[in-house]
Amino acid sequence: MSMTRRVVEDVETLKALSHPIRLRLLGMLRSDGPATATELARTLEESSGSTSYHLRQLERYGFVADAVEQPSGRERRWRAVHDMTTLPDSLAELPGAREALDQVHDRQLRVLADGVETWRATGSGEGYGHSDYLLELDPDDLRELTEEISALVERYRTKAGSNPVSLHVLALPRSS
Secondary structure, three states: OOOOEEEOOOHHHHHHHOOHHHHHHHHHHHHHOOEEHHHHHHHHOOOHHHHHHHHHHHHHOOOEEEOOOOOOOOOOEEEEOOOEEEOOHHHHHOOOHHHHHHHHHHHHHHHHHHHHHHHHHHOOOOOOOOOOOOOOOOHHHHHHHHHHHHHHHHHHHOOOOOOOOOOOOOOOOOOO
């Protein structure tokens, strides 16, 4: 089954997504699977009222929906609708988008930094790698490389392994 992707193309949707609690809720539903607002609230140390509100906002913008299985009529289970969200470069050009983009990027960097800190603290480097490459690419080549990496990751996504892994691909302009 291939990865599903949500492409955000407007500032209103971007702003709805960029709220820190919503980003965390969506990330948890993607990584851990369906959950109730109460379960998510407990993990995030938020009130279930707050998580319910933010889940309904994510639903309004098409990021979450009811889980297929609803074991109880008392509490609603939520699921992420897509495996990933793409924020095209063109969003940055839209009026009012910069602050929301910065919030999303800050959250992504925090998740990355937390993962690195945990990895370093455990002292377990077995099976994990870190590489950096210095390339000179024009925008079309970078886009092609990114698409090839995504296709390669897709081949491994459905393999069941014993260790959950977070793979980050980050292309940054190189400073002199």
